[in-house]
Amino acid sequence: MLEVNGLSVDYGSNRVVRNLDLKLNESEILMLVGPTGCGKTTVLQALAGLIPVTEGKIAQGGWISTPEKSVPPEKRNVGMVFQDFALFPHLTVEQNVQFRLKDNTLADHWLELLGLSDFRQAKPSRLSGGQKQRVALARTLAHEPSYVLLDEPLSNLDAALKDTLRWDIRDALKKAGVPAIWVTHDQDEALSVGDRVGILNKGVLEQLDTPEQCFEKPASKFVARFLGEASFLQGRIAGSNVETAIGSAPVYTANNAQELVELLVRPDDVIVSHSPEHANATVLRSRFEGGSRLLFAALDSGETVSARVSHELKVMPDQRVHLTLQSSHPLSALSQ
Numbered sequence: 001m002l003e004v005n006g007l008s009v010d011y012g013s014n015r016v017v018r019n020l021d022l023k024l025n026e027s028e029i030l031m032l033v034g035p036t037g038c039g040k041t042t043v044l045q046a047l048a049g050l051i052p053v054t055e056g057k058i059a060q061g062g063w064i065s066t067p068e069k070s071v072p073p074e075k076r077n078v079g080m081v082f083q084d085f086a087l088f089p090h091l092t093v094e095q096n097v098q099f100r101l102k103d104n105t106l107a108d109h110w111l112e113l114l115g116l117s118d119f120r121q122a123k124p125s126r127l128s129g130g131q132k133q134r135v136a137l138a139r140t141l142a143h144e145p146s147y148v149l150l151d152e153p154l155s156n157l158d159a160a161l162k163d164t165l166r167w168d169i170r171d172a173l174k175k176a177g178v179p180a181i182w183v184t185h186d187q188d189e190a191l192s193v194g195d196r197v198g199i200l201n202k203g204v205l206e207q208l209d210t211p212e213q214c215f216e217k218p219a220s221k222f223v224a225r226f227l228g229e230a231s232f233l234q235g236r237i238a239g240s241n242v243e244t245a246i247g248s249a250p251v252y253t254a255n256n257a258q259e260l261v262e263l264l265v266r267p268d269d270v271i272v273s274h275s276p277e278h279a280n281a282t283v284l285r286s287r288f289e290g291g292s293r294l295l296f297a298a299l300d301s302g303e304t305v306s307a308r309v310s311h312e313l314k315v316m317p318d319q320r321v322h323l324t325l326q327s328s329h330p331l332s333a334l335s336q
């Protein structure tokens with residue numbers, strides 16, 4: 001098991017990773033997300049042993065790396081997959097995957113499993129981006145790493161390819177039974193593919209939990225907003241419910257729950273109807289999303305909220321609408 005305690009990394013006087021703790025469970029895929037410059041790549045480089053760390057301990061199997069006694073990358077048995085594929089251009093697909101292997105059985109296994117059998121003799125320049133990334137993954141897995149680090153493996157691919165390849169990568173990692181940390185800036189990718197998601201903000205891991213917990217019970221407004229469209233409405237706790245300007249809903253209450261809270265409302269928690277006589281909000285903007293529209297509306301109470309409606313409902317800016325909070329699951333409330 002890869003275990004990280006109190007990891008901090010500085011570039012000069014700039015601390016870019018702060019006191020990071022995590023344990024990577026067997027066969028687990030942990031997605032690391034966060035805005036640009038928050039330190040995701042730096043964390044991976046530290047875990048691979050490619051950069052010096054300032055404080056903390058990284059341990060895996062038989063080794064422990066500290067700032068005083070760093071374990072070099074070649075002693076960590078780490079596999080890396082990069083966004084630019086990092087293949088040897090002069091070698092064929094097969095030679096890339098077999099590189100430095102004594103026995104080619106696993107190379108054959110992963111070439112076949114990742115759909116590369118027909119391309120064994122091709123040079124990387126002949127392959128599509130998706131195929132190149134499959135070769136990079138096959139090469140990594142054929143070397144039986146103790147853990148795999150993936151740095152935005154899909155960011156150079158088009159949207160349609162991303163969707164299939166993300167599942168193929170997940171399946172391959174699960175079949176190999178190897179734990180992985182996968183860096184992405186794509187929230188959907190993080191929530192759909194990961195067993196757990198870690199949200200990094202300015203070098204600090206703000207939350208590390210299952211995708212459902214991070215989305216439904218975010219540790220902070222930052223996490224809530226980073227993982228999806230989020231509005232915060234003022235609410236008053238009343239037993240197991242919370243009351244807002246657009247109705248009430250069940251709420252998760254913490255031990256220190258206070259009377260007045262900020263309630264996290266996702267667009268799907270709001271029902272929109274045209275009923276001018278009961279209108280309680282004015283549409284500010286409407287964003288077409290294909291199968292649905294995302295509305296941004298100003299409540300008469302002065303707050304703003306977003307709501308998702310069917311694409312068939314043509315709602316225009318300045319239109320008066322009636323919004324109702326509707327959720328059968330508990331919503332998350334942050335103390336004010």
Ligand SMILES: Nc1ncnc2c1ncn2[C@@H]1O[C@H](COP(=O)(O)OP(=O)(O)OP(=O)(O)O)[C@@H](O)[C@H]1O
Nearest residue numbers: 011012016034035036037038039040041042043185
């Ligand atoms: N070699 C370096 N020397 C000095 N500062 C660096 C170096 N590499 C990264 N940084 C700084 O460290 C911070 C974290 O960078 P990092 O690349 O880890 O972020 P990231 O979350 O991976 O960003 P992105 O999503 O844009 O790839 C940034 O402020 C960056 O400018």
